[in-house]
Amino acid sequence: MSVLLIAEHNNKEVRPFTLNAITAASQINGDVHVLLIGNHCGDVAKSISEMPAVKKVLHAEAEYYENYLAENFAPLVIKISENYSHIVSSANTFGKNLMPRIAAKLDISQVSDITKVISADTFLRPIYAGNAFATVKSTDAKKCITIRPTSFEVCETSGGSAPIEKIEATEEFKSSKFVKREEVKSDRPELGTARVVVSGGRGMQNGENFKLITDIADKLNAAIGASRAAVDAGYISNEHQVGQTGKVVVPDLYIAVGISGAIQHLAGMKESKVIVAINKDGEAPIFSVADYGLEADLFEALPQFLEELNKLNSIQK
């Protein structure tokens, strides 16, 4: 049987984590069908059909699919679930919100946030904020899986030509209503997918001092992160939070500034390829995961850092 992947998109384009989820789905079984539920999202259907890993696109449209309420999406997924061995989505707020609603109605015990496909029924997943990894085997006939996007590569986006099949919408769930979304607009790369992340912690002392971080991030074309302590102290808004209660990031370069390295923060960044820690406390736990540690006062180190970057002939983007 085939694998059903539920696409995340904004009706104009597919959201990046869907590409990672398609890779994970194709590791379970090569016959990946993508379900696209939305409103006026024909362009998205077309772009998904061009991904070589996708064998078929199922496309359903309705006005009430515009804002991806789980209450509206779940019945449609359940309706077509019979033909599939696995139902897969990414473990971000989209998939986390939706998948358990599908799993419970199908009486399936979901496997959340997998980081590796070991076989069609066995998966690796982090527990305790990534402080341990469990190998788990689902005994349900059908599986509901969410995947950790940063643990899988993105799939190819061109060269394929999967058929697009229109399917009928299910009824609207009238007890829930979307009101509004306040998206944080930024010229910077998205935190979840940025190549470089520069993060500040409690050591920044206040919100204004994040300017020091911003200057470096501008130079490196980096996303800006923060520890929970910095968010709770009101220095920066929550969408910047990296950690167990924020976002999990796996950039090529992660620079932690004034961050002590609480377990919950490490959970969100310790898989980064190269980690830099700048902290005046030489005993701070962040140094235990850092490839390069600089024991220094950040208020001296950051301006120097910017100066050194300015001296370079070229910087990777």
Added chain:
Amino acid sequence: MKILVAVKRVIDYNVQIRVKEDGTGIVTDNVKMSSNPPDDNAIEEAVKIKESGKATEIIAVTVGEEKSQETLRKALAVGADRGILIKAEGTIEPLAVAKALQKIVDKEKPDLVFMGKQAIDDDCNQTGQMLSALLNWPQATFASKIEIKDKILEVTREVDEGLETIEVNIPSIVTCDLRLNEPRYASLPNIMKAKKKPLEILTASDLGIDIAPRVQQIKVEEPPKRKAGIKVASVAELVSKLKNEAKVI
């Protein structure tokens, strides 16, 4: 209005967990246990609603071993009126917890069910959504703000793109994010009073549900260790290493 709040007993979030040497799980003997942090936000929100006069009763419920009574007592100490323990041993998966909670909802008929968005032990993030599916109720997950407007709840949700606002009809399920509120501490007199509040104990079989695990845990391992890094002496050395050794800038 009646609010049911589901809580879970977990290893305290400040504890550095250890994997058992035989790979069968996590060491829990002699380890400090606490309530799951976002469940504290769920209780706090319910208590605030009751204090504002919009709710009349708060019931705290948990599924777990005998000692989970401690977690219920804590909820009672910060303002819940009574507790229900559904006694069960071993691993109880979110689907089983959702089925147990469904039975309690059928019996108690609450208007709202609150719980944390995720438990910090298994990190599943499923129970609230599963319960709303089983009840066919609306779900407002990852809530960072809740406003009651007559028979409608306006909830601000923390999503990847930023903030989303939805309206759900009551009865509904809300899963709470850490930024919803600042949980209070229980005062000593309230801890004493909580000991006298009613606490009912049931078992899964009393409720007529099957809670056997469907997902087998084959092994648990430590995460791969990072190889030890180095300390650099100056910013100039750091930038040089990043440029020439790590080749990331």
